[in-house]
Amino acid sequence: MAAAPADVLATLIGLLADVTRRDACTLHPWQPFPEIGLDSLLGTEFVATVNARFGTAIKGAAVLDHPSLEAFALHVARETRRATAPAPAAAPAAPPCRPLPSADELREELAQVLACDPWDLDPCTPFSDLGVDARAGAEFMTAVNRLYGLRERAVVLHDHPDLTALAAHLATA
Helix, strand or coil: CCCCCHHHHHHHHHHHHHHHCCCHHHCCCCCEHHHHCCCHHHHHHHHHHHHHHHCCCCCCCHHHHCCEHHHHHHHHHHHHHHHHCCCCCCCCCCCCCCCCCCHHHHHHHHHHHHCCCHHHCCCCCCHHHHCCCHHHHHHHHHHHHHHHCCCCCCCHHHHCCCHHHHHHHHHHC
16 A cells, blocks of 8 residues: 555644544554544544545545545545646635524525425424434534534534524524
8 A cells, every 4th residue: 555645644633633632642544543533423524624624525434445544644635636636617616604604594504414394493403303413413514614614513513402502602603
């Protein structure tokens, strides 16, 4: 196996340390992600952070296909080269950051993730009762962060367990 680019590997170590709240010096490039404590929720958050940092569109399942920092760094380097290759046509501009979301706007985003009608979601119903699991929560927060220029972690859904509480939190964040 070819060696991962040192700059990519170093960046990934820092990003993984932030996501797992571990000291970067305790992370080893050859160590399997599960040994580091990367579960499905943190894995999705890690990949979303990597995509934001490198401008890639890597799927969350990539950490399963590339189960160590070293293997994942090679994948990220390949995807980064692909993402930075000249586009055949002009790429659309990134959407501007919008004002902080209301509970109704959050409901619309969550409905897209859950593939349901927004009006089926009561803003005061706990996320767990709406069927929001770790994957859906991470996907939802990634979309909210992208649309509103935020940097909230998916675990915020545990402290603010419904759309109304989350909107109130985001208004003060």
